[in-house]
Amino acid sequence: MNFFGPVLSVLARIIIVFSAMFLMPLAWAWRLDALALQQVWLRSLGLTLAVGLLLALLTKNYKRELLPRDGFLLVNLVWLVLPALSAVPLMLAIDGLSWTDAYFEMMSGFTATGATVLSGLDRLPVSVNVWRCFVQLIGGLGIILLVVAVLPLLGLGGIQLYKAETPGPMKDARLTPRVAETARGLWVIYFLLSGACMLAYHVAGMSWADAFMHMCSTMGLGGFSSHDASFGYWNSPLIESVAITFMLLSGISFARYFIVWRARTLRSLWRDLEVRSYGVVLLVSVLAVALVLAVNGSQTTLLGDLRAAAFHVVSLATTTGYAAQDFSLWPVFAPVLMMSLGCFVSCAGSTGGGIKMVRMILLFKQAKRELVRAVHPSVVNPVTLGRQVIPASVIASVVAFMMIYIATTIGLTMLLLLSGLDIVSAFSAVVATVNNIGLALGVVGPSANFGVLTDFQTWVCTVGMWMGRLELLAVMVLFVPAFWRK
Amino acid sequence: MGESVAESLVSEQNDITVIDPDPERLRALEDRLDLRGVPGNGIQPSVLRRAGAADADLFIACASLDETNLTACRVAKTVFGLPTTIARVRSDEFLEGAPLLGKEGGFGVDHVICPEESVMHYVHKLIEYPEALQILEFSQERAHLIAVRAAAGSLLVHHTLAEFKLLFPQAPMRVVAVYRQDDEVDINSHTRVLPGDEVFVLADKDKIKEILSAIHKDDRPVRRVMIAGGGKVGLRLARSLAGQCQVKLIERDRRRCEYLAGELPSDTLVLCGDSADEELLVQESVGEMDLFVALTSDDEDNILSAMLAKRLGVRRVISLVNRRIYADMMQGSAIDIALSPAQTVIGELLVHVRRGAVAAVHSLRRGAAEAIEGVARGDARSSKLVGQRIKNIGLPEGARFGAIVRGHGADCQVLMPHHDLLIEAEDHVIIFIPNKHQLRAVEKLFQVSATFF
Numbered sequence: 001m002n003f004f005g006p007v008l009s010v011l012a013r014i015i016i017v018f019s020a021m022f023l024m025p026l027a028w029a030w031r032l033d034a035l036a037l038q039q040v041w042l043r044s045l046g047l048t049l050a051v052g053l054l055l056a057l058l059t060k061n062y063k064r065e066l067l068p069r070d071g072f073l074l075v076n077l078v079w080l081v082l083p084a085l086s087a088v089p090l091m092l093a094i095d096g097l098s099w100t101d102a103y104f105e106m107m108s109g110f111t112a113t114g115a116t117v118l119s120g121l122d123r124l125p126v127s128v129n130v131w132r133c134f135v136q137l138i139g140g141l142g143i144i145l146l147v148v149a150v151l152p153l154l155g156l157g158g159i160q161l162y163k164a165e166t167p168g169p170m171k172d173a174r175l176t177p178r179v180a181e182t183a184r185g186l187w188v189i190y191f192l193l194s195g196a197c198m199l200a201y202h203v204a205g206m207s208w209a210d211a212f213m214h215m216c217s218t219m220g221l222g223g224f225s226s227h228d229a230s231f232g233y234w235n236s237p238l239i240e241s242v243a244i245t246f247m248l249l250s251g252i253s254f255a256r257y258f259i260v261w262r263a264r265t266l267r268s269l270w271r272d273l274e275v276r277s278y279g280v281v282l283l284v285s286v287l288a289v290a291l292v293l294a295v296n297g298s299q300t301t302l303l304g305d306l307r308a309a310a311f312h313v314v315s316l317a318t319t320t321g322y323a324a325q326d327f328s329l330w331p332v333f334a335p336v337l338m339m340s341l342g343c344f345v346s347c348a349g350s351t352g353g354g355i356k357m358v359r360m361i362l363l364f365k366q367a368k369r370e371l372v373r374a375v376h377p378s379v380v381n382p383v384t385l386g387r388q389v390i391p392a393s394v395i396a397s398v399v400a401f402m403m404i405y406i407a408t409t410i411g412l413t414m415l416l417l418l419s420g421l422d423i424v425s426a427f428s429a430v431v432a433t434v435n436n437i438g439l440a441l442g443v444v445g446p447s448a449n450f451g452v453l454t455d456f457q458t459w460v461c462t463v464g465m466w467m468g469r470l471e472l473l474a475v476m477v478l479f480v481p482a483f484w485r486k
Numbered sequence: 487m488g489e490s491v492a493e494s495l496v497s498e499q500n501d502i503t504v505i506d507p508d509p510e511r512l513r514a515l516e517d518r519l520d521l522r523g524v525p526g527n528g529i530q531p532s533v534l535r536r537a538g539a540a541d542a543d544l545f546i547a548c549a550s551l552d553e554t555n556l557t558a559c560r561v562a563k564t565v566f567g568l569p570t571t572i573a574r575v576r577s578d579e580f581l582e583g584a585p586l587l588g589k590e591g592g593f594g595v596d597h598v599i600c601p602e603e604s605v606m607h608y609v610h611k612l613i614e615y616p617e618a619l620q621i622l623e624f625s626q627e628r629a630h631l632i633a634v635r636a637a638a639g640s641l642l643v644h645h646t647l648a649e650f651k652l653l654f655p656q657a658p659m660r661v662v663a664v665y666r667q668d669d670e671v672d673i674n675s676h677t678r679v680l681p682g683d684e685v686f687v688l689a690d691k692d693k694i695k696e697i698l699s700a701i702h703k704d705d706r707p708v709r710r711v712m713i714a715g716g717g718k719v720g721l722r723l724a725r726s727l728a729g730q731c732q733v734k735l736i737e738r739d740r741r742r743c744e745y746l747a748g749e750l751p752s753d754t755l756v757l758c759g760d761s762a763d764e765e766l767l768v769q770e771s772v773g774e775m776d777l778f779v780a781l782t783s784d785d786e787d788n789i790l791s792a793m794l795a796k797r798l799g800v801r802r803v804i805s806l807v808n809r810r811i812y813a814d815m816m817q818g819s820a821i822d823i824a825l826s827p828a829q830t831v832i833g834e835l836l837v838h839v840r841r842g843a844v845a846a847v848h849s850l851r852r853g854a855a856e857a858i859e860g861v862a863r864g865d866a867r868s869s870k871l872v873g874q875r876i877k878n879i880g881l882p883e884g885a886r887f888g889a890i891v892r893g894h895g896a897d898c899q900v901l902m903p904h905h906d907l908l909i910e911a912e913d914h915v916i917i918f919i920p921n922k923h924q925l926r927a928v929e930k931l932f933q934v935s936a937t938f939f
Contacts, residue, residue: 376757376769378769378770379756380737380743380757381756384752388748389747
């Protein structure tokens with residue numbers, strides 16, 4: 001208990017803060033849903049608060065500064081416990097939803113994956129859809145980050161948690177002297193962009209409820225929708241262009257916006273190699289897919305090809321996972337390209353998942369460096385980003401990340417194959433969950449959903465999402481014996 | 487650096503006091519040169535007072551640290567009200583004329599000199615004009631004085647200076663001096679330029695390329711450069727060449743290498759190793775290089791690595807040589823150009839020291855000769871130049887008119903002097919002086935007599 005005590009004590013406080021989140025679906029239920037549903041949200045709020053208070057009471061004697069090790073443990077616990085607590089109302093509200101599916105759905109929400117096991121979304125109560133989408137908004141930027149922003153409870157340990165949760169290989173750059181200040185700044189930017197996004201959706205033709213829900217899943221790069229047909233429900237170029245814009249914006253590091261905001265110039269955005277590569281890769285991919293579609297003749301017009309290509313490439317590459325049509329029917333080049341983009345295109349510090357663009361850049365540079373060294377044995381050419389020399393330790397951690405990433409992908413695919421899934425479905429399901437994309441191919445493709453999986457397969461995918469969101473290393477560290485030694 | 491500044495100022499009969507914390511060094515300097523040494527820290531008012539700051543005309547702070555120099559200038563300005571202060575500043579964030587260096591609230595620095603920048607600029611010019619031995623700028627870069635070695639088979643070699651005009655009418659130029667095997671040739675219109683001669687020519691900036699190819703050969707432009715030594719100069723040079731040439735930079739210290747690699751764009755190769763290591767040079771195909779520049783702080787290293795590079799087939803080698811005697815020994819032998827950093831800076835410094843209307847002074851042949859640019863001020867009554875014809879102006883023995891630059895900005899023109907040319911007010915007159923001792927006499931020409939006021 002000495003080991004877990006302080007961690008659980010902080011966890012308790014996070015749960016208490018989190019219980020306030022149920023006010024959001026409650027508010028929507030108040031206006032739009034039946035009384036029974038209001039009860040569901042009130043009960044969930046009460047339950048979560050009770051769990052939090054009980055835990056706080058039990059651990060009130062364990063108060064000390066968090067160590068780096070505690071940070072990892074806490075982040076993992078938060079990302080396991082909160083989905084469980086938020087799955088409760090889902091089970092109460094939807095008849096016959098199993099625990100496995102409810103937990104999967106919430107994990108998919110928190111990790112902003114967007115894979116769903118539910119069908120008949122259009123018939124679900126509004127507040128249930130709001131809840132599904134709302135957790136994507138919170139989970140997208142990070143639960144801990146939110147807590148750090150609103151509660152100074154974490155003290156010095158805050159930076160450890162922040163590091164464990166924020167994606168990307170280099171997390172030492174503090175934007176402000178105080179972590180809480182940084183976290184607050186990031187959330188302010190996030191909410192400002194979210195507000196703009198919601199407004200734009202509404203203006204483009206969505207109802208307020210839909211605008212709110214899709215804003216949540218767009219900003220978190222999640223991909224949940226309140227319609228089974230996702231964006232195909234509207235079939236509106238205007239709405240799709242709003243979605244593309246805000247998906248693109250969310251795929252860039254929010255820390256970058258913070259810097260832009262403070263410097264009051266957009267120049268640093270374009271100067272950043274990661275953002276530049278992000279832009280170029282996406283542009284080239286959109287054109288390539290549009291070309292393939294045009295040659296294939298599946299759409300009616302050239303503009304239609306471009307629109308479909310832009311929307312789906314951006315949606316999958318930024319790991320959002322909206323679909324406006326069944327892209328698995330396109331020439332196989334297109335869906336495979338889009339899935340592979342999802343593995344690495346998002347920038348570090350964005351709400352997207354996957355390897356992250358900056359890691360890819362570092363790996364490329366490292367490879368190029370080795371090639372130059374083969375020709376010039378005495379050359380000194382450390383990997384640089386901008387004008388900053390990247391320490392060898394960062395490169396090593398990126399290589400380790402890649403190693404674990406590949407091992408995880410293969411391992412989870414093997415488990416799914418073992419359970420009897422076909423190779424396309426198995427591999428694409430793993431890619432879709434580990435990278436938090438949310439859309440796969442085969443039996444779990446855009447026209448179907450993850451509900452067809454068996455319980456075992458669902459759990460494999462749940463684990464994939466959890467590991468992917470915490471960028472593998474933060475999870476894997478729990479499995480290193482040294483972590484548990486005193 | 488202070489030592490060479492003091493040396494060149496002493497040789498022009500100035501009263502010099504040198505402040506240095508090391509009394510031993512001062513004593514050695516006092517023994518060698520006609521100056522006074524004051525031991526101590528130059529930023530302390532008491533030390534400055536002892537050195538006679540109260541009635542000094544010029545204060546030059548050229549310690550190795552920017553902090554020291556900036557502070558010393560401020561103290562000198564505030565406490566002693568020195569009229570002119572010059573600071574050596576290595577950082578490129580302090581630019582001359584910036585409010586930060588100003589009198590009010592700034593560091594009180596009137597002029598900034600940066601040896602690293604000067605040397606870099608100097609080498610950069612040589613890369614721009616690969617045929618030249620030395621390139622000096624006058625009149626806001628309008629007129630250039632170039633030193634070039636005459637090569638057999640080129641258009642103008644084996645011809646007299648009088649024939650130059652006939653053979654090459656498209657580019658007006660003025661040959662101000664010819665050196666043959668290190669001795670100055672007495673030139674007149676019948677002097678014949680022979681292969682191997684070092685020819686000093688003044689011309690308009692736009693004509694330089696043509697003139698160089700007429701006297702020398704048309705050299706390939708410099709595309710591949712190897713720099714030995716990644717110090718401040720090496721870094722600046724490599725950075726300025728980025729995108730223009732393929733640069734390989736050799737530095738011995740690994741940590742410095744890592745720093746350099748971060749500072750320089752990725753197409754610049756930073757190599758860790760000894761620049762005099764034959765194996766390394768061969769491995770990096772030094773023979774393919776158009777230019778090898780040795781810029782370490784060690785003269786012997788520079789000379790040896792430059793000689794080695796030349797031996798391994800580099801087209802041209804330039805070596806930084808601090809000691810003037812070494813530079814004289816090496817230039818033109820195995821090493822194409824030996825450049826002494828003190829000389830490049832002192833020209834800049836001397837402009838501020840000179841009285842009268844001197845706009846630029848450049849040392850030639852590592853300080854043996856000088857070229858001076860002055861502004862003709864005043865009118866026919868007060869000035870010794872304005873309103874006079876060239877033939878009527880008495881120059882000291884050996885000194886020669888170079889060119890006259892008339893007008894300002896875009897529409898200024900470079901005039902080649904002939905006997906009847908009339909000098910007008912505000913003309914920039916460039917005069918070549920083969921012997922330093924005549925400098926004073928030439929300077930007097932530019933001074934305006936009292937009636938001007």
